[in-house]
Each structure stands twice: as C-alpha cells, then as structure tokens.
Amino acid sequence: MDEHAVVIAGGASTGLMLAAELSLARVDVVVVEPRMTQEVLGTRARGVHARTIEVLDQRGIADRFLSQGQPAQIAGLVTAVPLDMSDSPTRHPYGLALVQQRIEETLAAWVAELAVPIHRGREVTGFTQDDTGVDVALSDGSSLRAKYLVGCDGGRSLVRKRAGIEFPGWDATTSSLIAEGEWSEEPAWGIRRTEGGINALGKLDGGKRVGLLLVEPQARDEEPTLDALRSALVAVYGTDFGVHKVTFLSRFTDSARQAASYRKGRVLLAGDAAHVHSPAGGQGVSLGVQDAVNLGWKLAQVVKGISPESLLDTYQAERHPIAARALRLNMAATALNRGDERATALRELVSEMLAMDEPRKRYAAILSGLEIHYDAGAGHPLLGRRMPDLDVITASGPRRVFTFLHEARAVLLNLSAPLDIAPWAERVQRVDARYAGPWELPMVGAVPAPAAVLIRPDGYVAWVGDGTDHGLQDALSRWFGPAVTFAPAR
Numbered sequence: 001m002d003e004h005a006v007v008i009a010g011g012a013s014t015g016l017m018l019a020a021e022l023s024l025a026r027v028d029v030v031v032v033e034p035r036m037t038q039e040v041l042g043t044r045a046r047g048v049h050a051r052t053i054e055v056l057d058q059r060g061i062a063d064r065f066l067s068q069g070q071p072a073q074i075a076g077l078v079t080a081v082p083l084d085m086s087d088s089p090t091r092h093p094y095g096l097a098l099v100q101q102r103i104e105e106t107l108a109a110w111v112a113e114l115a116v117p118i119h120r121g122r123e124v125t126g127f128t129q130d131d132t133g134v135d136v137a138l139s140d141g142s143s144l145r146a147k148y149l150v151g152c153d154g155g156r157s158l159v160r161k162r163a164g165i166e167f168p169g170w171d172a173t174t175s176s177l178i179a180e181g182e183w184s185e186e187p188a189w190g191i192r193r194t195e196g197g198i199n200a201l202g203k204l205d206g207g208k209r210v211g212l213l214l215v216e217p218q219a220r221d222e223e224p225t226l227d228a229l230r231s232a233l234v235a236v237y238g239t240d241f242g243v244h245k246v247t248f249l250s251r252f253t254d255s256a257r258q259a260a261s262y263r264k265g266r267v268l269l270a271g272d273a274a275h276v277h278s279p280a281g282g283q284g285v286s287l288g289v290q291d292a293v294n295l296g297w298k299l300a301q302v303v304k305g306i307s308p309e310s311l312l313d314t315y316q317a318e319r320h321p322i323a324a325r326a327l328r329l330n331m332a333a334t335a336l337n338r339g340d341e342r343a344t345a346l347r348e349l350v351s352e353m354l355a356m357d358e359p360r361k362r363y364a365a366i367l368s369g370l371e372i373h374y375d376a377g378a379g380h381p382l383l384g385r386r387m388p389d390l391d392v393i394t395a396s397g398p399r400r401v402f403t404f405l406h407e408a409r410a411v412l413l414n415l416s417a418p419l420d421i422a423p424w425a426e427r428v429q430r431v432d433a434r435y436a437g438p439w440e441l442p443m444v445g446a447v448p449a450p451a452a453v454l455i456r457p458d459g460y461v462a463w464v465g466d467g468t469d470h471g472l473q474d475a476l477s478r479w480f481g482p483a484v485t486f487a488p489a490r
C-alpha cells in the first residue's frame with residue numbers, strides 16, 4: 001500500500017494551500033482530487049480578502065495573484081455599500097477581485113513547483129483509522145495509508161460524514177440560482193431587489209453573454225433545471241429574456257452550518273468541509289486558505305514528532321470561533337439584503353452606521369480577516385494578532401518581515417539585545433534587526449514597540465519581549481516543542 005504522512009482529500013483552494021504548507025515543512029503529503037484539471041464550473045468565488053493576500057505574501061506568492069486580479073474595496077454586510085479600508089494599516093488595504101479558477105490554477109502551479117503529487121481522477125470513498133494511522137480507500141479500488149487524513153473535500157464532505165462529525169446549523173430560508181448563458185431580448189442589466197433579496201444581471205464576455213443571480217420564490221435544494229431558471233426570471237422580471245445556451249447553472253442557499261468538531265482522531269477538516277454559508281460577503285476561499293495555514297505547520301510538527309498531538313487541538317480552538325463569527329455575519333448580511341420594507345429600513349440604518357469611521361474600520365477589519373486575535377495569553381496587544389509586515393533593517397540590509405516567513409518557519413525577531421534560542425534553532429530562525437517606525441494594528445491602533453517578537457509560521461505573534469527573555473522558553477516549548485540539547489561531539 002502507498003504510504004504517506006498526510007493524505008488530503010480535495011485539491012481546490014483549501015487542499016492546495018494545505019498541501020503547499022505541508023510540503024514547505026518537508027512533510028510527505030499527497031492530494032486526491034476527482035477533477036482532472038483545475039477547471040471550476042461557473043464563476044463561484046470572485047476574490048479574496050486582505051488577510052488572505054497577506055498570507056500569500058508571507059509565502060512570497062502574493063504577486064502571482066495580484067498581477068492577475070484587480071484591487072477592490074470590500075462589501076460584505078450591505079451589498080453595494082463598500083467598506084473603504086484604504087486607511088487600514090496593511091500593505092494590502094483592499095480585497096482582490098480574482099475568479100476562483102485563477103485562484104485555484106495559481107495555487108496548483110505553486111503546488112506543482114513544490115512537487116506535491118496530486119492523484120487526479122480519483123476520489124476518497126471511505127477510510128478506517130487505528131492508533132497509528134488511516135487507511136484511505138479510493139474510487140479506483142486502490143488505497144493509501146497515512147498518519148493523518150484531512151478532508152478539504154467541500155461542503156458535502158464525504159470525509160466529514162464518514163468520520164461521523166455532526167454538521168449543525170441553520171436550514172435554508174431562501175435559495176438563489178446562479179447561471180451563465182446567452183439572451184435574445186436585452187436583459188434589464190444591474191441589481192434589482194425583491195422581497196427575497198438581490199437579483200442581478202451582468203454582462204459577461206463584453207456583453208455577448210449574461211451572468212444571472214436570481215432569488216427563487218421558494219427555497220429549494222435539489223439540482224436546478226433550466227425551467228426553474230426561466231420561472232425565476234419571469235417571477236422577478238416578468239420575462240425570461242429568451243435565455244438560452246446556458247453553460248452554467250447552480251443553486252445556493254442561505255443555510256449556514258459548521259462542523260461540531262474539526263478533528264476526530266487522525267482525521268481533520270478544513271475549508272468548506274468544516275463550514276458552509278451563502279456566498280454573501282465572499283468569505284469562503286479566504287476562510288479555507290487561512291484554515292490551511294493555521295493547520296499546516298501544526299500538523300507538520302505533530303507528524304514529525306516535534307509536538308504532541310494536543311497541538312492539533314489549538315487548530316479547532318483558534319479556527320472554529322473565526323468561522324462561527326463568519327456564519328453569524330453572513331446570516332446578518334442575508335437578512336439585511338432582503339427587499340421588504342423592514343429590511344430596507346434596517347439596511348439604510350446599518351449603511352448610515354457603516355459610513356461612520358469607527359464602525360467602518362471595525363467591520364472592514366473583521367471582514368478582511370485583519371483583526372483576527374487568537375488566544376496567546378494576556379499582555380501586549382500584539383499577542384495572538386498578525387505580525388505587521390514592517391520594513392526592518394538587518395545586518396544584510398533592509399528587509400520586509402513577511403520575507404522571513406517564506407519558508408513557513410517560525411521567527412524570533414530581535415529588535416534590541418539578541419536573545420539566545422539555541423535549543424530551538426532547528427525550528428525557529430533568529431533574526432536580529434532594527435526598526436524605529438510606528439507599530440499600528442487594524443482596529444486596535446498604535447501599540448507600544450516591543451523589544452522582540454516570536455512569530456509563528458502562520459504569521460501570528462506567540463510571544464512579545466519587553467527587553468528580557470521572560471516567558472520566552474514557555475512560549476517556544478508550547479508552540480515549537482521541548483528544547484533540544486545536543487551532546488557535545490566526542
């Protein structure tokens with residue numbers, strides 16, 4: 001049987017990001033993906049948020065995405081009311097408009113450079129786990145053995161179902177059709193609100209084709225049909241505009257669900273396999289990519305025996321509340337964007353509030369993922385927050401902090417007297433640098449300059465120095481395993 005340290009079920013954005021993270025950590029990983037290519041049916045995601053751009057920047061690949069897309073101000077709570085975040089303290093104070101297919105293709109190209117094998121044309125059909133690993137059955141009758149299996153296999157995740165992990169949440173109250181096709185009568189371009197929510201007809205391919213978004217009269221969940229599309233058009237516009245040659249037709253609902261647990265033994269979940277919600281706010285790809293970046297280095301350390309399995313519990317502890325909050329915001333956005341008079345009144349009120357500086361900054365920081373705050377203990381405001389991409393001066397010249405994270409290794413950034421971390425030198429790189437500029441965090445504002453910071457591979461601050469090494473060894477052991485002492489060579 002083919003053996004690997006980790007098998008990832010699903011090679012879309014979440015699975016590919018996780019594969020790259022594990023590969024950077026020198027873990028033997030393989031991806032199983034049913035699609036023969038990275039082709040994505042229909043448009044699906046149209047972009048990613050600022051923290052995701054930063055995460056890609058931490059790995060040195062943000063430019064590959066930025067060069068293909070357009071910076072865009074983000075919406076998220078009230079559709080068509082963008083939250084200007086251009087004053088946010090980040091190198092990327094914007095979202096990136098880029099369709100899912102380009103996102104996936106670009107990630108797949110990176111994963112190919114890292115030489116991660118992808119078993120295409122096969123899917124995971126089941127698995128059994130024991131104390132030492134997981135036997136993973138594939139659709140071609142073959143099987144793989146792994147220490148861990150990660151389900152990145154989307155909202156209908158087979159891995160989640162077979163692991164018996166519950167998926168509680170809220171049933172759909174509304175459904176929408178999304179389609180692409182041609183028309184014979186000029187469509188009523190633009191957005192039209194109806195009682196159920198937002199409908200939109202937009203030009204594709206320079207106006208030759210139409211992209212449609214339509215709220216249905218009743219919430220439905222089965223595979224959509226052309227008849228359902230035509231009826232939904234007639235219900236909203238009184239005509240179906242002679243829509244034909246429909247090349248893509250899909251249905252989504254406002255149901256919101258989240259896995260009760262992100263791990264069962266040696267089986268983990270990430271991305272849509274762990275949480276689903278309506279596309280309002282465009283959070284899906286960003287949540288999944290950041291799940292992967294949170295999980296990757298932790299799983300790598302556990303697989304290598306550097307850290308105990310309990311490190312994996314911090315994946316659920318940190319990422320579950322982030323998706324839970326995204327689900328709540330998503331449900332609020334669905335309610336706010338309905339077309340009835342009460343929702344309209346509420347939307348006007350919220351829009352007014354979001355035009356004020358404080359709420360605008362707050363919700364821009366939340367929706368963009370820049371205000372994420374993991375529990376790393378009390379103390380300096382940097383603790384548990386993302387490390388800003390400062391321009392520091394090292395002995396070899398000016399550097400951006402994110403460049404130290406390209407290899408997905410932890411960093412101790414010494415900004416005053418150098419601290420000794422010899423027992424962790426294999427796992428944590430020490431960078432001695434100078435920085436005299438301001439420290440400013442999204443939503444928090446200016447914070448006191450630290451003497452040193454311990455940065456995890458995912459870019460979050462695990463320890464802040466006050467000029468002494470107080471608490472440093474505890475933080476190093478907690479996140480990067482016990483000290484390693486080498487016996488002197490005889």
Ligand SMILES: Cc1cc2nc3c(=O)[nH]c(=O)nc-3n(C[C@H](O)[C@H](O)[C@H](O)COP(=O)(O)OP(=O)(O)OC[C@H]3O[C@@H](n4cnc5c(N)ncnc54)[C@H](O)[C@@H]3O)c2cc1C
Binds near residue numbers: 044
């Ligand atoms: C209409 C629509 C609009 C959207 N708009 C946005 C947006 O603007 N912004 C945004 O961020 N998100 C958006 N989303 C959500 C976004 O598409 C998802 O959140 C995102 O694709 C999740 O990525 P994932 O890798 O976790 O899962 P998926 O993209 O669902 O990928 C799952 C992968 O697993 C594979 N797979 C399935 N079963 C198996 C199996 N048994 N074994 C192995 N592999 C398997 C699939 O082939 C697939 O490649 C939208 C979604 C829809 C439907």
